[in-house]
Amino acid sequence: xxxxxxxxxxxxxxxxxxxxxxxxxxxxxxxxxxxxxxxxxxxxxxxxxxxxxxxxxxxxxxxxxxxxxxxxxxxxxxxxxxxxxxxxxxxxxxxxxxxxxxxxxxxxxxxxxxxxxxxxxxxxxxxxxxxxxxxxxxxxxxxxxxxxxxxxxxxxxxxxxxxxxxxxxxxxxxxxxxxxxxxxxxxxxxxxxxxxxxxxxxxxxxxxxxxxxxx
Numbered sequence: 094x095x096x097x098x099x100x101x102x103x104x105x106x107x108x109x110x111x112x113x114x115x116x117x118x119x120x121x122x123x124x125x126x127x128x129x130x131x132x133x134x135x136x137x138x139x140x141x142x143x144x145x146x147x148x149x150x151x152x153x154x155x156x157x158x159x160x161x162x163x164x165x166x167x168x169x170x171x172x173x174x175x176x177x178x179x180x181x182x183x184x185x186x187x188x189x190x191x192x193x194x195x196x197x198x199x200x201x202x203x204x205x206x207x208x209x210x211x212x213x214x215x216x217x218x219x220x221x222x223x224x225x226x227x228x229x230x231x232x233x234x235x236x237x238x239x240x241x242x243x244x245x246x247x248x249x250x251x252x253x254x255x256x257x258x259x260x261x262x263x264x265x266x267x268x269x270x271x272x273x274x275x276x277x278x279x280x281x282x283x284x285x286x287x288x289x290x291x292x293x294x295x296x297x298x299x300x301x302x303x304x305x306x307x308x
Contacts, residue, residue: 212254
């Protein structure tokens with residue numbers, strides 16, 4: 094049943110391409126040449142195309158949730174499926190351990206729709222007017238996160254949870270707020286962060302140390 098539900102989400106995502114966030118395609122296909130050094134708004138097309146360019150089985154199994162946040166995202170975007178280039182659509186699977194969190198983040202290029210495969214999640218997004226729109230969702234239910242707005246998902250249950258997410262972009266991009274601010278390279282100046290968060294330098298340095306790459 095989970096795979097039937099996932100197929101339904103995929104169908105929704107394909108329909109969404111009629112109002113896709115990405116630029117409309119100008120030809121039947123333009124399979125991405127991921128090895129090309131040429132930079133364009135998207136990827137240049139390659140000449141040798143096969144069915145493999147339109148196939149990906151990476152969402153069939155749960156991802157490993159032994160991460161710091163207890164959640165893992167498995168993307169099915171143009172970087173995994175070159176045939177998605179110019180089609181304005183992609184998917185992802187997100188798995189959550191009990192207590193797992195997909196931290197507050199944004200997708201600058203896409204609206205996101207999640208379909209719950211298993212478990213229950215508390216989800217929400219914040220408008221530019223600083224209003225939180227939140228809800229608890231369970232297996233078989235859908236929630237929408239508008240393009241560009243900060244949002245999150247949290248598994249407050251005792252069982253693992255999973256969703257399939259659909260995006261109206263071949264590569265929606267993800268900016269996790271904490272990592273963006275505290276793990277940027279070069280580092281965001283401490284005096285910017287101390288003023289923004291109204292805390293001292295020691296607190297900022299402590300947070301940065303937690304986001305530093307593990308050696």
